[in-house]
Structures are given as structure tokens and as C-alpha cells.
Amino acid sequence: MNVKPLALALITTFSLSSLISTANACTRVLWETKDHGTFVSRTMDWSESTNPYLANFPQGTKYSTHLSHENMVTSKYAVTGITAYGVILDGVNSEGLSGNVLYDAGMDLGKDNNKQTDGAITYLRHLLSQYKTVEEVVKATAIMAPNEELIDGIPIRIALHISFQDPSGDSAILEWRDGKPQIWHGKQYTVMTNQPGYAQHLANVERSARGWGEQEKQWSQTNLGTGGNTNPEDRFIHATYFSKHLTEPSSITNGIVKLDSTMFRIPHDAPNRPINGTMAGYATEYSVNRHLQSGETFIRYQWGDVYTQFKYNTQQIQQSNKLIFFKISSSDLMGDITQQVIDSGRSIDTEASH
Secondary structure, rough: EEOOHHHHHHOOOHHHHHHOOOOOOOEEEEEEEOOOOOEEEEEEEEEEOOOOOEEEEOOOOEOOOOOOOOOOOOOOOEEEEEEOOOEEEEEEEEEOOEEEEEOOOOOOOOOOOOOOOOOOOOOHHHHHOOOOHHHHHHHHHHOOOOOOOOEEOOOOOEEEEEEEEOOOOOOEEEEEEEOEEEEEEEEOOEOOOOOOOOOHHHHHHHHHOOOOOOOOHOOOOOOOOOOOOHHHHHHHHHHHHHHHHOOOOOOHHHHHHHHHHHOOOOOOOOEEEEEEEEEEEOOEEEEEEEEEEOOEEEEEEEEOEEEEEEEEEEHHHHHEEEEEEEEEOOOOOEEEEEHHHHHHHHEEOEEEOO
């Protein structure tokens, strides 16, 4: 059965203002612990509400690898994620492989390749649908860049890069420069923010860390070597420094508490940069905290008149085998909403979701 889910309708209605490259948006931090598994946290920082939905696509779902809908494939794994303007920008599959799309003004996909059937905007969902480990994703993405995707009526490119992680703690950062993939693969790549390129961020950390001294002697007066502001380079160093000080959690929930505390949240009304003579701003809309082994996921949403905190379990949602689009920016959400999410969906055998 062919359907046009709510997600597609949302894609066609978002505002141009959200795509203008004025935002230095989002932070991702990964943490592999000794006895309590692997955790990943990210913020969604933007200039307006992204109208996020929790989406679930069961195993065996038919979908297009490009917004043109010309290449339909079937998913090998169930995918549960959070959408921004209808596109999955953060998700995890039924094997525990997780991915995060963050803004990257330096993205350069080069010219479209007629041998490539995958698009950049839909790339995360596609990769989560087809692969179960970071190692598999790295092999699949190292050959060529995805093609540019433009949404009807929105003549502005969406610039991005993607981080991946799996329950083993393996990690990969995927960027594109000069039309070619650039991949950093290894457990040491635990932090990602935005532009400039990842190599520059690593160089920044190496330079700043020279002034930190031995870790056991670091304290509240240690100079991190940043300006302490909200730009991506400062946030990268901030998250790197504080995540290195995390000690073994006492439980899954305690692990979430600890990793979430390292995230740099952008204050509302913080000045970003002047655009046409007017100061533009952006802020943290929500944070997502995942435990990859159990599927436990904690959300804190904070925008406008909505301030909520709740959790759900992605493994239970995936086991429901339901197609789901559940709004997560509602003010009445609290506690464990797993069953509420499941009850909102509908069971399917095979569903085409463009």
C-alpha cells in the first residue's frame, strides 16, 4: 500500500528562514563505559521550532533513497528517529546502530553522479535501514558522495554532516569536501559540532589541550583555551574536555544524567551573527540521550511555551512493527511515553513510505 505520511507533508511546508546558513547548530557526544554500555547525546540547536516528530519505520518498509522517489528499496532493519521538518535527523535501528545529522556549512557534494541513487537529506535514514554496524556504514559511504537533494519550492541547499555509533562504541564522522567523502573512523572520535571541517576541530583540541596539564590536576580554574562562547569550535572543545572527566555511571539512568550534563546548550536569545543589519539568534530546542544497548531514550524539549522531559524505549517501539509519526513538542508529555507512542501507530505488513 502506498501512503503519503505526515512526514512528507511537513517537508513541503517549512520556512526558508530555517535553511539560511546563519545557524552554528548542534552538538553530539559519545561515551562508551566499562560496565554500562554505550551512550550518545545530541542537542538540536536552531533558529525556530523544527516541529519534531518521533517516527518509526518497521523492518521491511519500502522507501525512496532520494526525494525524487525514483529509487525504491526495502529496509533490512527497523528505524526509529526524530524528524526535523519531516526528515530523520537523529535515529537508531533495530541493531543499535545510531546516527546524528548536524549542520555543516562546509559541505561540498560536488556535481551529481548519475551512478549515485542516494540523496544527502535522506542519507541517514537509508544507511540506518540497510546497515547494522559503523564498520558497514564506513565501507558503504567511502566510495562516493550522495547527490544533492532540493525540496520542491525551497531553492536552498541543506548542508550537513553525519556521525555514527554502534553498541561496541565504534564511531565515524562523515563529511564531504570537493565532492568526496571524508571519514574519521574510530572510538576516539566522540565529539561533533559543526563547521569548520573536522580536521580543524581536532587540531583545535590538540592545541588547547597543551594548556590543560595532566588530567588529575585539572580543576575549575583550568583554562580550556576557548572564548567560552556558543560557536562550534568552542562547543567542540567544551564537550571534549568535560566528557573526558566522566567516571563510570552507577546505572543506565545515571549514565544519561552524566553525559547529558556535558552538553553545551545554547541560551535562548543568545546573539549569533548579524544578518542584513539585524542580529540573528538560535537556541537549543531539545536534547536527545540514548543508551544503545537497551534502547532507553530521554528527551528534554524546551521551546516557546513548552518545557517537557520524557523517555521512551526504541526497542519496544520497533518490536511493535507499527508505522508511527508522533509529535514530541506537545506540552503534556511526561514520564515514560513508550506505550503512548506505540498506541498512536498502525500495524503494517509492507508499507511504502516516500
